[in-house]
Amino acid sequence: MPELPEVEVSRLGISPHLTGQQITQVIVRDRRLRWPVPASLETVAGATIEGVERRAKYLIISTTKGYLIVHLGMSGALRVVPADSLVVKHDHIDLVLGSGLCLRFNDPRRFGCWLFSATHPSADHPLLRELGPEPLTDAFTLDYLFNASRGRQQAIKTFIMDNHVVVGVGNIYANESLFKAGIHPKRAAGKVSKARYQRLVPIIKETLARAIEQGGTTLQDFTQADGQPGYFKQELMVYGRGGKACMQCKSTLKEIRLGQRSTVYCPQCQR
Structure with missing residues (x-):
């Protein structure tokens, strides 16, 4: 399972390609992840991505229409590829960007998650609100x-x-x-x-x-x-x-x- 450094490396890798880009389309090929992918996820189509944060092993993609909560699970991986790239087995979700690229999520075991929150999830979302401090911050002493x-x-x-x-x-x-x-x-x-x-x-x-x-x-x-x-x-x-x-x-x-x-x-x- 990817641990905190792997998730942070993923954040660092995708952020430059996502920040400031408009989401032109959200493609969900399989909703059967750890929790069913909600229909509300697709409402971010047309939104602009404002940034990508990490809280524990969760990535939070901030947009002008809300927040996407992403977890890689046991075997998930994120790739930034041309939007017309060949889709392979276990490519479950695409965020298609105005740049012509897309953020593609592949997860053979389907233990990852993609959820939507209308408000920033760090304070009140049940998956994040009771988490301890980040180890690389001054709060961990x-x-x-x-x-x-x-x-x-x-x-x-x-x-x-x-x-x-x-x-x-x-x-x-x-x-x-x-x-x-x-x-x-x-x-x-x-x-x-x-x-x-x-x-x-x-x-x-x-x-x-x-x-x-x-x-x-x-x-x-x-x-x-x-x-x-x-x-x-x-x-x-x-x-x-x-x-x-x-x-x-x-x-x-x-x-x-x-x-x-x-x-x-x-x-x-x-x-």
Whole structure:
């Protein structure tokens, strides 16, 4: 599943092609996504796109007629292509632009979503209103995360992956950040000291920022808006390396299931 860096890379890729453009047509070929694509989506035809934002893993396309809420789901991808480009299997939605290009959404598994909101959705939409702070903003601080963790018995890994605590720290980046911070993924969040959170918070920020800079992590389903894969996977130190040697101490990395997600850690480097 595309994580926050992949979604941000998609936003950066499509924004220059969309901002300021008129939507001349909305083509919906299949409404059967995670939630049925509403007929109201087509009402943005004729509107001008004012910008593209990201909130957690959601993209918000602001137009003069309302807001489109887009989620890539498990396998969704956005491409900017000529409007007359050959349509292939799983090309479910096109936003046709006055420039002659279109924003095309392809989603083989159909877990993505395209929804419409008449008002900006960040404050009152049920999908967004209860989300935690963005990890790359000043709202995500040592004091915030430490205070939120007090009394929490859940594992630190599932704690930082909770979108009500902080958005966008998905499985890959939780694995990597905890390894760099030297924190065992099963340690109770409420028992991690403030000094260790002081190390963890900037590591999360740095890991996500580095992934965005390099174009996201190449997964089996993800490519960038221009069709090229990301490159951050080349730098992964633990994720997907269970049973291999730790890059720091050469011990064997262990792989377990935690919160139903694959979790890889070094029993020597992480305590």
